[in-house]
Amino acid sequence: MEILLLTALTGVSFGFILFLVASGLSLIFGVMGVLNLAHGALYMVGAYIGWTIAIQQEGNFVLAVLAGGVGTVIVGLVLERGFLRRIHGMLNQQVLLTFGFVYVLTNLCLWYWKALPKAPFTAPVLDWSFPIAGVTYSFARMVITAIGIALAIFLWWLQSKTRFGTIVRAGMTDKEMTEGLGINYGIVATIVFALGCFLAGIAGVLGAQLFGAHLELGMNVLVLAVVVVVVGGMGSVPGALVGGLLIGLVVSFGKVLVPGLSMFLVYLVMIVILMIRPTGILGKATTS
Amino acid sequence: MEQEFVAQTWQRQLARFAPYIVAGLVFLIIPAVLPSYAQSVMTRVLIFALFAVSLDIIFGYAGLLSLGHAAFFGVGGYANAILLTRYGFESFWIVTPIAIVIIVVVAAVFGVIALRVSRVYFLLITFALSMLLVCVANTWRGMTGGADGISFIPPPDLGLSWLSWNPASFYYFVFTSFIICFLLMRLVVNSPFGLSLQGIRESENRMRALGYNVWLHRYIAFIISALFAGVAGILFTYHNTVISPWNLGLEMSALAMLICILGGLGTLWGPLIGAVVVILIEYFSGIYMPARWPLVLGGSFIICVALIPKGIAPSLRRLQNRLLYGSVKN
Numbered sequence: 296m297e298i299l300l301l302t303a304l305t306g307v308s309f310g311f312i313l314f315l316v317a318s319g320l321s322l323i324f325g326v327m328g329v330l331n332l333a334h335g336a337l338y339m340v341g342a343y344i345g346w347t348i349a350i351q352q353e354g355n356f357v358l359a360v361l362a363g364g365v366g367t368v369i370v371g372l373v374l375e376r377g378f379l380r381r382i383h384g385m386l387n388q389q390v391l392l393t394f395g396f397v398y399v400l401t402n403l404c405l406w407y408w409k410a411l412p413k414a415p416f417t418a419p420v421l422d423w424s425f426p427i428a429g430v431t432y433s434f435a436r437m438v439i440t441a442i443g444i445a446l447a448i449f450l451w452w453l454q455s456k457t458r459f460g461t462i463v464r465a466g467m468t469d470k471e472m473t474e475g476l477g478i479n480y481g482i483v484a485t486i487v488f489a490l491g492c493f494l495a496g497i498a499g500v501l502g503a504q505l506f507g508a509h510l511e512l513g514m515n516v517l518v519l520a521v522v523v524v525v526v527g528g529m530g531s532v533p534g535a536l537v538g539g540l541l542i543g544l545v546v547s548f549g550k551v552l553v554p555g556l557s558m559f560l561v562y563l564v565m566i567v568i569l570m571i572r573p574t575g576i577l578g579k580a581t582t583s
Numbered sequence: 584m585e586q587e588f589v590a591q592t593w594q595r596q597l598a599r600f601a602p603y604i605v606a607g608l609v610f611l612i613i614p615a616v617l618p619s620y621a622q623s624v625m626t627r628v629l630i631f632a633l634f635a636v637s638l639d640i641i642f643g644y645a646g647l648l649s650l651g652h653a654a655f656f657g658v659g660g661y662a663n664a665i666l667l668t669r670y671g672f673e674s675f676w677i678v679t680p681i682a683i684v685i686i687v688v689v690a691a692v693f694g695v696i697a698l699r700v701s702r703v704y705f706l707l708i709t710f711a712l713s714m715l716l717v718c719v720a721n722t723w724r725g726m727t728g729g730a731d732g733i734s735f736i737p738p739p740d741l742g743l744s745w746l747s748w749n750p751a752s753f754y755y756f757v758f759t760s761f762i763i764c765f766l767l768m769r770l771v772v773n774s775p776f777g778l779s780l781q782g783i784r785e786s787e788n789r790m791r792a793l794g795y796n797v798w799l800h801r802y803i804a805f806i807i808s809a810l811f812a813g814v815a816g817i818l819f820t821y822h823n824t825v826i827s828p829w830n831l832g833l834e835m836s837a838l839a840m841l842i843c844i845l846g847g848l849g850t851l852w853g854p855l856i857g858a859v860v861v862i863l864i865e866y867f868s869g870i871y872m873p874a875r876w877p878l879v880l881g882g883s884f885i886i887c888v889a890l891i892p893k894g895i896a897p898s899l900r901r902l903q904n905r906l907l908y909g910s911v912k913n
Contacts, residue, residue, distance in 0.1 A: 324703070330707075382889075387840070390648065390837075392884065392888040392889075393841075394833070395885040398877040404876060443855060518710075521711055529707075555722065558718045562712075573699040573702065580657065
């Protein structure tokens with residue numbers, strides 16, 4: 296029973312990190328029609344920046360999280376304003392371009408931070424465990440879960456209660472009509488892109504408490520985020536939440552039940568869900 | 584595309600086929616006089632060209648972007664390598680058909696899963712399925728050698744006692760295989776089946792209304808395209824003598840996609856040009872800056888997209904038409 300609870304809590308905290316990455320990926324696709332394959336690489340950049348601030352400069356952890364987010368936004372804006380803007384609406388070219396950025400960002404990280412992986416790090420104040428219902432649970436994971444919940448509520452509020460969210464939703468439904476109403480949708484798209492990058496960067500630093508920072512993160516995180524988006528439904532933030540938590544739990548329980556094979560379980564879940572609902576749990580029914 | 588209203592004099596006929604003749608000469612004669620390392624690079628070009636042309640069937644002609652095409656390249660390669668090194672098979676003529684059957688079976692299963700959806704979902708699912716295979720290759724150590732992959736793959740045993748393998752003879756072996764596969768794929772895309780595929784790409788609903796089975800066309804195209812990717816993978820294992828999990832993954836799929844887009848989609852010879860350019864970039868960046876080649880490769884992805892989003896082939900076709908007909912059409 297204790298192990299069950301602990302595994303579930305671990306899975307939930309991992310699930311919230313996946314949610315942060317996947318919601319950005321999903322929002323960017325929903326609003327701009329861009330499939331950003333560099334999203335995992337942006338997560339990695341966030342993790343490395345966090346490491347530099349928190350460990351190398353021995354700075355404040357909150358500062359590291361914010362710096363990771365902001366640094367990632369800057370990289371993302373270069374990608375969006377400098378390149379993606381020129382190939383608007385060309386999905387194939389976007390895929391190629393963003394994948395080129397995976398190579399470039401990974402190699403730049405290798406250049407600057409060298410090949411040696413950075414061990415997981417956390418703030419001293421978070422570095423303790425406490426007993427909960429008979430098991431000891433890491434406080435850092437608790438904080439990840441709390442931040443994940445807070446950001447999920449923030450995104451829900453932003454999307455459904457604010458004027459900005461209304462514009463975003465209108466644009467997802469009918470972009471031309473929204474522009475016809477005098478909305479500068481280009482700016483909206485850029486803000487959403489920056490928001491997605493910020494979430495990826497934050498997730499990078501938060502996730503570094505569990506996985507550290509290394510060069511394979513770009514690809515590993517991308518794969519998981521894609522699975523989450525496929526499972527949850529493309530372009531849907533609630534879908535990213537459901538998918539993220541589901542995949543987080545599957546990974547966590549998979550590690551306990553079938554050690555070494557948890558990724559197979561992830562793909563199995565994905566395939567089963569696809570066979571039942573091809574567009575994901577909360578995706579729109581059309582396959583467009 | 585075809586300029587049917589212009590009288591076809593024999594000079595024009597010649598000029599129309601000039602690119603094929605030039606390409607044929609370049610790939611047939613030049614390698615004979617090159618040093619052996621350059622022959623090896625040319626072999627790699629042809630293998631990747633075959634891989635990219637096979638992607639073009641599903642991507643360019645059927646209009647479905649698969650981001651997991653390397654799965655079939657890798658399945659072909661792994662099947663071949665496992666049969667040769669683990670099960671003691673020797674003859675090329677026995678191993679290749681078995682490997683092709685394995686590829687077709689995997690493609691048939693993946694096709695059922697991936698073709699439930701189209702467009703971006705298709706892309707994401709093919710990607711996830713190929714990463715599933717990477718996972719299998721990494722985990723199933725007894726069979727696939729884990730992360731190290733399988734090495735010491737022997738050269739193909741064609742049953743010809745007079746044939747000795749050197750870079751030149753291997754090049755011509757790959758060249759022959761490439762030509763056979765290329766002609767078969769040409770046959771497929773120019774057949775009524777290939778034309779209805781293009782119809783589906785342009786207007787799915789109209790083709791459906793005309794009574795075509797859209798799903799079945801896509802499914803068959805998916806399997807054909809996988810089959811030739813697998814053949815490229817088989818040739819790759821003989822050439823490289825090593826196959827490892829990354830040959831199944833996103834890097835390989837994206838490389839094929841780069842070759843296709845750089846060359847020009849929806850033409851079979853575009854990917855051939857793309858393969859020459861990309862493999863030469865890969866080769867020279869690997870020699871001159873071993874630590875920075877991903878930067879060069881990634882940079883070339885970005886530059887390719889920024890400068891020539893439609894690829895090289897359409898530009899060349901335009902040039903050819905201008906030379907032939909004195910005006911710009913298409």
